[in-house]
Amino acid sequence: MCPSCFKRKGIKHATLGILPCKVCQDKHNSLLSPSQSVEIIPERIKAERVERADSILQPHVKGELDKRYLDLWGAEVCKEKGFTDKEIKNARYVSDDIRTENTALSYYKNRT
DSSP states (O other): OOTTTSSSOOEEETTTEEEOOHHHHHHHHHSOOTTSOOOOOOHHHHHHHHHTGGGGOOSEETTEEBHHHHHHHOHHHHHHTTOOHHHHHTOBOOHHHHOOTTSHHHHHHHHO
């Protein structure tokens, strides 16, 4: 008999003896291991992350001014951060090039 469920016939192994049946092995293999964590985050927090994503936006990526930051905060704030008028004029959306499917912000924006 299976040493796990005691209902079905166990699998005989020459070295290990009687192993659990195929059904019990499949059940055991489908369980999450401790290294596979489950993320349990309330919908309220997910919505706040999407809503406040721009508040953590960096003004530059690799030294180049991000146009999204410029649109959000304005030219005066960019000048205070040390950007020149030429850099402000030539700003482009550099953060959009970097965001991938693996980032948390794109994860939550795609889920809503």
